[in-house]
Amino acid sequence: MIAEPDGPEDRLRRFATIWSRAVFPVTSTSLTRPEFEQRLVPLARRLSEALRARTFEPDEGRAVGAALVAEHCTDPEALSRSLDCVDAYLVLYCAGEGRPEDQRARAARLQHAMAAGYAAALRDRTLAEQEAISAAALAAQGAVARALHATEARFRAVFEGAAIGIGIADLEGTILQVNGALLRMFGGGSERTLRGHNVENWSHPEDAPHVWRLYQELVRGEREHYHVEKAFNRPDGTVLWTNLTVSLLRDADGEPRYQLALMEDTTERRLLNLRLRYEATHDALTGLPNRTLFFERLEKALAAGEGQRFGLCYLDLDGFKAINDSLGHAAGDRLLVEVADRLQACATAPGEMVARLGGDEFVALITGPDTQKAVDELAERVIGALATPVRIEGRELLVRGSIGIVEGPAGERGAAEVLRSADITMYRAKSAGGNRYEIADAEADARAITRHSLTMALPMALDRGEFFIEYQPLVHLGDGSVRGAEALVRWLHPQHGVLGPDRFIPLAEDTGLIVPLGRWVLEQSVRQAREWRERERRGDYSGPLRVNVNLSPCQLTHPGLVQETVDILERAGVEPGALCLEVTESALIGADDEVLRPLRRLAEMGVDIALDDFGTGYSNLANLRRLPVSVLKLDRSFTRGMQHFPADPVDQKIVEGIVSLAHSLDLAVTVEGVETGHQAEQLRVMGCDTAQGWYYARPGPPDRLHDLALVDAS
Numbered sequence: 254m255i256a257e258p259d260g261p262e263d264r265l266r267r268f269a270t271i272w273s274r275a276v277f278p279v280t281s282t283s284l285t286r287p288e289f290e291q292r293l294v295p296l297a298r299r300l301s302e303a304l305r306a307r308t309f310e311p312d313e314g315r316a317v318g319a320a321l322v323a324e325h326c327t328d329p330e331a332l333s334r335s336l337d338c339v340d341a342y343l344v345l346y347c348a349g350e351g352r353p354e355d356q357r358a359r360a361a362r363l364q365h366a367m368a369a370g371y372a373a374a375l376r377d378r379t380l381a382e383q384e385a386i387s388a389a390a391l392a393a394q395g396a397v398a399r400a401l402h403a404t405e406a407r408f409r410a411v412f413e414g415a416a417i418g419i420g421i422a423d424l425e426g427t428i429l430q431v432n433g434a435l436l437r438m439f440g441g442g443s444e445r446t447l448r449g450h451n452v453e454n455w456s457h458p459e460d461a462p463h464v465w466r467l468y469q470e471l472v473r474g475e476r477e478h479y480h481v482e483k484a485f486n487r488p489d490g491t492v493l494w495t496n497l498t499v500s501l502l503r504d505a506d507g508e509p510r511y512q513l514a515l516m517e518d519t520t521e522r523r524l525l526n527l528r529l530r531y532e533a534t535h536d537a538l539t540g541l542p543n544r545t546l547f548f549e550r551l552e553k554a555l556a557a558g559e560g561q562r563f564g565l566c567y568l569d570l571d572g573f574k575a576i577n578d579s580l581g582h583a584a585g586d587r588l589l590v591e592v593a594d595r596l597q598a599c600a601t602a603p604g605e606m607v608a609r610l611g612g613d614e615f616v617a618l619i620t621g622p623d624t625q626k627a628v629d630e631l632a633e634r635v636i637g638a639l640a641t642p643v644r645i646e647g648r649e650l651l652v653r654g655s656i657g658i659v660e661g662p663a664g665e666r667g668a669a670e671v672l673r674s675a676d677i678t679m680y681r682a683k684s685a686g687g688n689r690y691e692i693a694d695a696e697a698d699a700r701a702i703t704r705h706s707l708t709m710a711l712p713m714a715l716d717r718g719e720f721f722i723e724y725q726p727l728v729h730l731g732d733g734s735v736r737g738a739e740a741l742v743r744w745l746h747p748q749h750g751v752l753g754p755d756r757f758i759p760l761a762e763d764t765g766l767i768v769p770l771g772r773w774v775l776e777q778s779v780r781q782a783r784e785w786r787e788r789e790r791r792g793d794y795s796g797p798l799r800v801n802v803n804l805s806p807c808q809l810t811h812p813g814l815v816q817e818t819v820d821i822l823e824r825a826g827v828e829p830g831a832l833c834l835e836v837t838e839s840a841l842i843g844a845d846d847e848v849l850r851p852l853r854r855l856a857e858m859g860v861d862i863a864l865d866d867f868g869t870g871y872s873n874l875a876n877l878r879r880l881p882v883s884v885l886k887l888d889r890s891f892t893r894g895m896q897h898f899p900a901d902p903v904d905q906k907i908v909e910g911i912v913s914l915a916h917s918l919d920l921a922v923t924v925e926g927v928e929t930g931h932q933a934e935q936l937r938v939m940g941c942d943t944a945q946g947w948y949y950a951r952p953g954p955p956d957r958l959h960d961l962a963l964v965d966a967s
Contacts, residue, residue, distance in 0.1 A: 261301075261347075268346040269297040272338045276321075279330040289324070296320050297347075300339065304359055305349030314366025319374035321367075327378070327416075329521035332371050336364045365529050372522050376496070379417060379517045383498050386411055386419065386515060387478075391502070418495075418516035421502075424472045424509055426452040438495070438518050440487050452514075457484040457492075468499070474509040477501050482519070494520045536609040538586055539593035547608035547616055548668055554620045555671065557663040564628025564660040566617040567675035568596075568635060571653040571687040573613040584645050589613065591645075592652060595638040599631065616675070628660045632690040655683035656690035677701040703749075708760045710746070715770055719745050722777050723952035726961065727801065727923065727945050730937040735959050737799035737833070739945060740778040741952045742770070754803075762807050771808045772817060778802045779821050781955050782831045798958075801833040801863060806840040815851045818860065829859035833884065837865045841880060849881060856881040863923065868911070877918055885915045889926025889946075892936065896929045905935070912940050929965040 273290035282289060296317045303313035321335060343363070344356045389411045412419055418435025422428045428450050436442060456465070460483060467479040478500040485493045495516040502511040534546035542550070554563045570592065577585040589609075596607045596615055604620040617635065619628050635656065642649040657678030659671050666674075674693045680701075682691040714720065724738035744752040761767040778800045785798040808814060822829060834855065841849070841864065856862050863884035864877075868891055877885075891908055894901025908924075915922045924936050927946030936944055947966035950957075 264346040265297055265301055266294060268342050269294045271342055272297060275334045275338050276326060276331050279328045280326050282325045292324055300343055300363060301347035303363055304343060304347055309359055309362060311366040314363040315370030318367035318370025321371055322374035322378055327375060339364050368525055368529060382417055383515045386415055387500055420514045422452055422512050435516060438493055438516060440489055455485055457486060459484050471499060471501050494523045539590055539609050541593050542606060542608040544610050550606055550618060551668045555663050555668060560622055561663040562624040563663055564619040564624035565671060565675050566632050566635060567657040567679045568615040568654045569679050570613040571655055576650060587645050588643055588650060591643045596635060599634040599638050624660055628658055632656050632658055653688040655679050655687045657682060658690055659693040674698050707757055708764060711760060711764060711766050714744060721745060722774060724955050724958055725945050725952040726950050726958055727943045728949045729943055730941055736943055737801060738958055739801040740774060742774050762805055767805045767807045768811050771805055775802050776821050779825045779827050779832060783825045783827045799831055799833055801835050804834045804836050809840060809848060815854050818855060833861035833863050835863040835865040838867050853881040884921045884923055886923045886925055887911060892924055892932060895935045896932045898931055900935055909939050
């Protein structure tokens with residue numbers, strides 16, 4: 254067992270010791286291992302500081318990778334062992350504050366940065382060697398005769414001792430001479446195994462189109478050198494990847510004579526880059542392509558030529574959070590892996606791919622000339638694949654998903670726009686009950702985007718004073734006098750004009766802004782009630798006027814409702830009887846005493862409570878006895894059939910029954926949506942107390958409260 258070091262510096266040096274023991278055997282250095290360890294201590298400290306830094310700096314990792322090359326750790330095994338040490342011990346010995354998974358994620362990113370820095374430094378070092386060798390070769394052929402032997406000796410020393418492969422061939426491509434490093438790259442053997450071969454036989458399927466064009470230009474004397482990345486087949490069947498530089502050698506008269514090839518073995522580096530690329534573009538949990546790779550494929554599909562189309566399925570699992578919360582994240586992860594496997598089985602045809610965007614969100618992409626029908630079939634296969642329950646920890650879990658589909662021709666939209674449309678459509682499918690797919694609709698997208706922009710603008714709208722209140726009269730059916738008004742908030746939006754409450758109240762409820770907005774409406778309405786009372790005392794109005802203010806279910810559960818209402822009434826100097834709070838029937842269905850308590854307290858103070866939209870919530874009529882209400886506001890759906898003669902007899906019976914029941918419980922009845930004189934007369938005969946609607950007046954400013962139209966508006 255390893256004893257735990259005492260302090261941060263001890264832990265840092267312990268990490269450096271482990272690192273040096275792993276890497277020293279594969280380094281080309283004259284230092285002893287303890288001396289080499291001292292060289293690694295500053296590098297370990299830079300990694301430790303980068304791990305614990307507030308913001309991640311990849312340059313630190315790249316600098317450490319470059320420093321390894323400077324310390325002669327040029328063997329590919331040295332990088333591999335260094336990355337293994339960082340992966341296994343950096344977090345263990347050098348972790349700071351924060352969650353372990355975040356520390357490990359940062360350590361992984363440091364590994365990537367180290368590998369990049371190492372590769373860049375090694376490439377620069379190799380290029381420097383190549384330049385030195387090329388310079389030596391050119392100097393050798395241009396030297397004067399009296400220094401020929403010395404020059405050849407120097408060239409031979411460079412040729413044989415170089416760490417990179419060197420080969421010389423004539424202009425026909427016949428290999429004349431190779432050094433030991435190049436032989437080792439091709440698997441060893443003697444120089445005779447390569448001498449005499451023609452370089453044109455070394456073509457490879459992955460050669461870029463321009464490789465052999467550059468070669469022909471060089472041997473014709475049209476080019477002095479070129480640099481490419483090229484693959485070669487080794488005798489054992491493996492592939493050798495190289496950075497290849499080919500230079501043209503001319504004689505004393507300037508005529509092309511030979512070609513000089515310099516090869517750097519990049520096979521290990523390429524494999525490392527491929528591994529890092531895979532990790533950067535694939536989801537660690539499911540193995541599926543991640544968001545990065547998906548966007549690359551989507552952008553490529555959208556940039557395809559004329560006649561090409563695409564189809565996108567955006568999937569979100571229904572109820573996944575409940576599984577995570579009840580069974581734990583480990584069970585949730587196993588469920589995601591199973592879902593990923595099923596999705597992959599649904600998209601196996603050419604041009605189809607599945608990716609995980611994050612959480613429980615997946616996407617399936619299909620491309621080709623005809624995707625309109627194929628994308629629908631793909632969505633149906635996905636829903637069918639999810640229908641079979643998943644067995645986890647002895648339980649069978651039913652998995653359902655909501656899918657948004659976007660399909661169309663390539664070249665018309667960007668990737669972000671397509672994904673946004675798919676996301677909006679997916680939520681439309683989820684709102685419709687889930688376990689289904691919906692197809693994107695431009696008008697629905699526009700509505701969702703507008704809804705989002707309104708949501709974002711709501712907080713500042715209240716601060717900028719963009720809301721105002723209109724009042725609709727409440728008329729007594731007995732004598733036709735105005736007894737009060739309902740306060741109806743409006744939003745004067747800078748771009749969309751005047752918006753009714755149905756456009757923004759649900760958004761305010763979703764964001765929590767309904768509480769401050771409702772408080773503002775209550776304050777303004779109570780102040781208006783005070784002004785009406787003052788004008789009544791001056792004789793401008795006859796009879797006291799009451800103001801009705803709508804109360805959202807969110808406000809009903811707000812702990813400060815009662816005290817805020819009391820404070821507003823007291824500041825305005827208005828009696829509680831001048832205020833009526835309207836609560837929808839649906840908000841009080843099944844409400845317990847905890848929810849009803851603030852309403853009871855307000856009712857005891859003298860504030861009237863109206864049950865709004867009565868008849869739409871399917872509540873038990875017997876429940877009216879336990880609710881602290883004094884007014885029933887009958888929903889307009891019950892009186893629409895009474896607008897014209899003859900009235901609907903069914904509607905008449907329903908209204909008569911409700912009015913009789915309400916009066917037996919000592920409740921007043923207000924009818925909404927009165928639009929004709931015939932309708933108003935019928936309701937008066939039935940005994941309804943007050944009414945409001947366009948027959949009397951549309952909502953308007955408070956100074957026009959008594960301007961009744963009395964004109965049919967049906």
